[in-house]
Amino acid sequence: MEFVVLFVTAAIVNNFVLHYFVGICPYVGVSKEVGAAASMGLAVIFVMTLAGIAGWLINNLVLMPLGLGILEYVSYVVVIASLVQLVELFLKKAIPALYRTLGIFLPLITSNCAILFLVLMLALEEYGFLESVFFSLGAGVGFTIAIVLMAGIREQLEQADIPRAFRGAAVTMAIAGIMALAFSGFAGLV
Amino acid sequence: MAQRSVRAFQTAALRNNPVFVQGLGLCPALAVTSTAVYGLSMGLATSFVVICAMTIATLLKRFVPDSVRIPVYAVVIATFVTIADQVMRAFFPDLSAALGPYVPLIVVNCMILGRVEAFARKNPVAPTIGDAVGTSVAFTGALVLLGAFRELLGQGNVFGVQVMGEAFEPLGIMGLPTGAFFGLAVLWALFNAARAQGKQQAVVRP
Structure with a gap:
């Protein structure tokens, strides 16, 4: 039950995009069509879960016991960057079909602040291993929900007559604001 | 040399405004702008990292293989962020607590990796510093503006001073x-509208 609560918290109540504002770049950049948005979401779920596990292991098995907390940021960045590279190589060899779907999105994820934010959160909240796994999974699912919803709305907006100054990023921000308002209604859930 | 720095500064601050033109650095622009003071401190911390990291990157460019x-740049940036974070924790503990994980998120x-890749890697030191300062000023300005706007409407204050009646x-x-x-x-x-206005005027009086 506790794990379900963590999952729902990360996915919906404290949605990474709409509550913590991380991962905004892909949220604005890759939300023009539902298909691409879903692939991006899938890639993020995948990398986030792995990064959450890797970050937890680094923090709890290497940095904490050795008292190297000051190297936290440097080591997370290096671990995330190399993890994405590894995942890319592995998928290319092992599951080419999945690689073709996710391929171009994987390098983008390296610079996705949502991944680093997740790893920092896990360290900050001092989650245990299983808690970390569920929280990471929930965060990825939450990102996917947000980006797919946004892509659906933007597909409809293609036909709309938007004031010139609001076209592009500005209207995306306004929609995100309304979505954030809707999602804040879930606050009483947990 | 000074002239090239000034020109790089202008281009970076106005024509290529990182937030409103390029849409970079949106996470901190949204996350830590509930008041003008938070926006300003986040802007200054980011400026420190941008200026130091771009300078180091341009000095290192002859020694770092392309591949x-x-x-390498990520590690350089992370190092300066660690320094900024430690300094803030030591001297401004309240601010550090308020900004929380958004300081390491620098x-x-x-925006930082983008400027290093697009500018510092290809230019000598003087223009690079000009570009770094221009980017920093534009980014800090955008954060303070957004912070002041939200603080004004949300609390009736700007920088903690009551403005509204x-x-x-x-x-x-x-x-x-x-x-x-x-x-x-x-x-x-508003920025889009102002730019469109500026372009129109430029066309009218060539």
């Missing part, structure tokens, strides 16, 4: 995530 440059601010009813929503998105949308649209 490993991204990890590491993945795509007694009759003003604060809009609590501007302090919430929704307010961040709305505030950025409005400022962005």
Whole structure:
């Protein structure tokens, strides 16, 4: 039950995009069509879960016991960057079909602040291993929900007559604001 | 040399405004702008990292092979972020607590890696510093503007000083995530409108 609560918290109540504002770049950049948005979401779920596990292991098995907390940021960045590279190589060899779907999105994820934010959160909240796994999974699912919803709305907006100054990023921000308002209604859930 | 720095500064600050033109660094622009003071401190911390990291990157450009440059730059940036974070924790503990994990997130601010890749890697030191300062000023300016806008509507204050009269009813929503998105949308649209106006004038009197 506790794990379900963590999952729902990360996915919906404290949605990474709409509550913590991380991962905004892909949220604005890759939300023009539902298909691409879903692939991006899938890639993020995948990398986030792995990064959450890797970050937890680094923090709890290497940095904490050795008292190297000051190297936290440097080591997370290096671990995330190399993890994405590894995942890319592995998928290319092992599951080419999945690689073709996710391929171009994987390098983008390296610079996705949502991944680093997740790893920092896990360290900050001092989650245990299983808690970390569920929280990471929930965060990825939450990102996917947000980006797919946004892509659906933007597909409809293609036909709309938007004031010139609001076209592009500005209207995306306004929609995100309304979505954030809707999602804040879930606050009483947990 | 000074002239090239000045020109690089102008281009970086106005024509290529990182937030409103390129849409970079949006996470901190949304997350830590509930008041002008938070926006300013986040802007200054980011400026420190941008200026130091770009200077080091341009000095290192002859020694770093192309194939490993991204990890090298990432480590350089992360090092300066660690320094900024430690300094803030030591001297401004309240601010540090308020900004929380968004200070370490400067590491993945795509604006920084973007400027290093696009400018510092290809230019000598003087223009690079000009570009770094211009980027910093533009970014800090955008954050302070958004912070002041949200603070004004959300609390009736700017930099903690009461501006609105007694009759003003604060809009609590501007302090919430929704307010961040709305505030950025409005400022962005204003910036677009101003740019369109500027372009029109430029066409009229050539």
